[in-house]
Amino acid sequence: MKYRVLGVVGCGNMAYALVKGLTQSRFDFETIVGFDVNPARLNLFRQEFSVKPVSSNQEVAEQGDIIVLAVKPGQIRQVLEEVKDKLTSDKLLVSIAAGISTSLIEEVAGSHVPVIRVMPNTPCLVGRGISAIAAGTGASVEHEEVVARMFAAVGEVCRVPESYMDAVTALSGSGPAYIYLVAEAMSDAGVEVGLPRDLARLMALKTIAGAVAMMEVTGKHPAVLREDVTSPGGTTIAGLRELEENGLRKAFFRAVRRAFERSMELGRR
């Protein structure tokens, strides 16, 4: 299968991360065409990535061999209605919309169109994303391979059963925001005990980055690494006790469950 033209419907944040990664990688699209209702976004994509701007989603679907749907979940149905007449079985439709199932897409676009659903995350912008991919009923292993290679340009890729997608969305799709909140909270906590703000932020950020590197490089379980930091009767156990008593784990359980439910709600609209 040879896909020469990538079509991008919706040139927002996630499309930016993906197109940036693709243009810097060896993934060999001859052309990338795009449309966005906001001309400024389209202009940005033209200037930064030489994306060819077209004047409608239909044109993207007509010219693209692979069409990435990167609009908000609430716009997917309307966009599919616009483009469905241009979709043939030799094209490949890729949706990154949270909560939107491949069966919903097939229902509107027609079951002859191969559909792959992907849940990436914003670290794709710096090549450190994690994307889960799942195939619709009309997509083959080859279709999955092509999309896996595309998203490998912006980070790691996991193939998952589609039934995992709402959970993946709640954990890794939304997850960067949870960690930014932790970084902010740690910085403020450092300020509270007397550190200048810039220093507190640097310490928080480098501590998170260092801890992530420790988990990646050593391959040790986080609980083992945590024990290594925790001296008997020392400072860390005093801090950890506060986090446990204030419900850190409970807060994460609840956050991920609520985001999971929200992903399912987005798919029902």
Ligand SMILES: NC(=O)C1=CN([C@@H]2O[C@H](COP(=O)(O)OP(=O)(O)OC[C@H]3O[C@@H](n4cnc5c(N)ncnc54)[C@H](O)[C@@H]3O)[C@@H](O)[C@H]2O)C=CC1
């Ligand atoms: N932001 C994130 O962390 C992630 C987002 N996603 C999914 O990616 C999709 C896009 O999200 P973002 O890039 O964050 O949103 P965004 O708001 O940055 O991008 C959406 C773009 O679509 C454009 N648009 C709106 N209506 C349109 C239409 N009818 N035709 C063409 N373009 C239209 C908007 O002008 C905007 O530029 C969403 O479905 C979201 O669920 C998936 C993984 C992570």
Ligand SMILES: O=C(O)[C@@H]1CCC=N1
């Ligand atoms: O907040 C959202 O709905 C999107 C999906 C995952 C991350 N951002």
